[in-house]
Amino acid sequence: MNSVIDLLTRHRSIRKFKPDPIPGDQLQAIIASAQMASTSSSVQAYTIIAATDPALKKELARLAGNQAYVEQCGLFLVFCADLNRLRKATEQSGEVFHQNTESFLVASMDAALAAQNAAIAAESLGLGICYIGGIRNNPDGVAEALKLPELVYPVFGMCVGVPDQEPSLRPRLPQTAVLHENGYQSDRSDEGVRRYDETTRKYYEERTGGKQSITWSRSMADKYRQPVRAHLKPFLEKQGFRLE
Ligand SMILES: Cc1cc2nc3c(=O)[nH]c(=O)nc-3n(C[C@H](O)[C@H](O)[C@H](O)COP(=O)(O)O)c2cc1C
Known part of the structure; x- marks a missing residue:
């Protein structure tokens, strides 16, 4: 239909x-693209x-969780949700900063949104990306390694780099479902x-030569039959977020 839609519908994670x-000029372009994503009331x-x-x-x-491609990729970006900057702006203006579930969201x-713009920009340059939610396995360690202040938490990471594989596209739900x-x-x-x-x-x-035969419903059941990353609520509270 057009080159942007072609790019979007050819996405596959690179590992x-x-x-x-x-x-440097590619990093600059990727971040400039991320920054032009829409942002609630320009809070950024x-x-x-x-x-x-x-x-x-x-x-x-x-x-x-020992994901080797985090180390191997040319660039690893960590996208953090950041209320710290908003608190400073509010307090330096002499006001009390209020936060709740809405500001967390x-x-x-x-x-x-910034991350997805970065992903598309990187892919448009012929690079590959993979989001890394795995950094939330150990958010305390990540916060320490990145020296994150209060009111900042790592949402996910993103590997960016020159692809060294050509994986097939992963099928999505039929459009009628979504x-x-x-x-x-x-x-x-x-x-x-x-x-x-x-x-x-x-x-x-097909991908495993007949070794694995699992449906989407089964793999969702395997994931959600137990709580996922239940440590996040206490971690977020420790980082100063109020989920009320
Ligand atoms: C927020 C988020 C976190 C993800 N975390 C990981 C991860 O830790 N490791 C990984 O290999 N892939 C991760 N992925 C990639 C997904 O597994 C992948 O996007 C999904 O299976 C669809 O495949 P595709 O991107 O190749 O189309 C993550 C994706 C998203 C959006």
């Missing part, structure tokens, strides 16, 4: 990178930390999931 560093409640020190990247790879959304008209349509969603379970079963069978 093997050539060691090439990202040139995020900070992006570029991990360039090899020892730091190694430590972050470990903290993310605003900062997390701003970080995610696009409903004039109200929530459970039957469209349920029917879409039934079709998607067949698609994903075939996808994994």
Whole structure:
């Protein structure tokens, strides 16, 4: 349809990178793109930390559950939700800073929107990316390694680099499951999931030469049959966030 939509619909995460560093002008363009993402009331409640020190990247790879590509990629970016800057601006203006679940969501959304713009910009330069939620496995360690102040938390990381693999595209839910008209349509969603379970079963069978045959519903059940990262609430409270 056009080159932007072609790029968006060709996305696949890259988990093997050539060691090439990202040139400064490319980093500048990626961050400029991130910064032009829409942002709630212009709060820009995020900070992006570029991990360039090899020892730091190694430590972050470990903290993310030994994901080697965090260390191997040319550039590792950590997207942090940041209310610290807003608190300073409010207090320096002589006002009391109020925060709650809404401001937490605003900062997390701003970080995610900036990140996705960065991802698309990087892909448009021929680079590959992979989001790394694994850094939330050990948020205390990440906060310490990155010297995060109060009211800042690491939402996720992102590997950026020159791809050294050509993975196939991962199928998504049928559009009928995610696009409903004039109200929530459970039957469209349920029917879409039934079709998607067949698609994903075939996808994994083909990808693993028949060794793995698992549907999307089964893998979601495996993930959500226990609490996921239950340590995050106490961590966020320790960082000074009030989820009220
Ligand atoms: C917030 C977020 C966190 C993610 N965390 C990880 C991660 O820690 N490790 C990883 O290998 N992939 C991670 N991914 C990548 C997803 O697994 C991937 O986007 C998804 O399976 C769809 O595949 P695709 O990106 O190749 O289309 C993450 C993606 C997102 C959006």
